[in-house]
Amino acid sequence: MGAAVETKLPEIVLSGLTMPLILRPAAPVSDEELMSFSRQNKPFRIEKNAEGEIVMMTPVGGQGGYWETFVASELFFWAKENGGMAFSSNVGFNLPDGSTLSPDASWVSQQQWNALTKKQQAGYPPLCPEFVVEILSASDSRQLLETKMHVWMANGAKLAWMIDPYGATLRIYRAGREMELLERPDSVEADEVVPGFRLSTARLWDEA
Known part of the structure; x- marks a missing residue:
């Protein structure tokens, strides 16, 4: 598993972090917030699990x-x-x-x-x-x-x-x-x- 971080989807520096990276927002994330976060962090692949955690994954080659x-x-x-x-x-x-x-x-x-x-x-x-x-x-x-x-x-x-x-x-x-x-x-x-x-x-x- 990757590193887990308590956050409300901040701007983060991804270099050197282990993927997949799991972000734990302080409050539920709306669809609009998730879309915006995904656009800001292209080309990383971003999903949300059933616990509300944001999972960031390395893009495919x-x-x-x-x-x-x-x-x-x-x-x-x-x-x-x-x-x-x-x-x-x-x-x-x-x-x-x-x-x-x-x-x-x-x-x-x-x-x-x-x-x-x-x-x-x-x-x-x-x-x-x-x-x-x-x-x-x-x-x-x-x-x-x-x-x-x-x-x-x-x-x-x-x-x-x-x-x-x-x-x-x-x-x-x-x-x-x-x-x-x-x-x-x-x-x-x-x-x-x-x-x-x-x-x-x-x-x-x-x-x-």
Whole structure:
């Protein structure tokens, strides 16, 4: 774990600090404050956990950014043809447990999305995507990412994939079922949550 600091989101000097850095605000942080803090501290990745703590993480490198873009774009083009809303890692979601998390790629059904107001759609959408994808990067802790997968499922995700390009594995989490581990699959196809979406994963292992 990184260092923990009691704060109300001040300006901080990040050089030399251990990541992830956990900030403990003196009072609850609003969506507007979190957005402002995120803009001020680009390119660091910033989320809020269920305890209200702000978690600052090292940005991904070039290879990790490529993997994220590849997966998110494949999902985007599928959604364009089949419906729903696909998102990249730049979008944070306000989950039922009070956390604000950003998956590397995600999909929300049109029904869920249309139920939101325009203001909710413009901010951190107050919902959990039905489908999320997380990709292990060089700066990620595998254990922390596995914990995050359980948080997604506990908050209402129906299907979640955790991709580990370094170990050439893909973990599939489904609501109400045991996790399934695939080793170096050439491709993986989603189930009825996003029917027909297939991701060619062989290129991820070849480029790790």
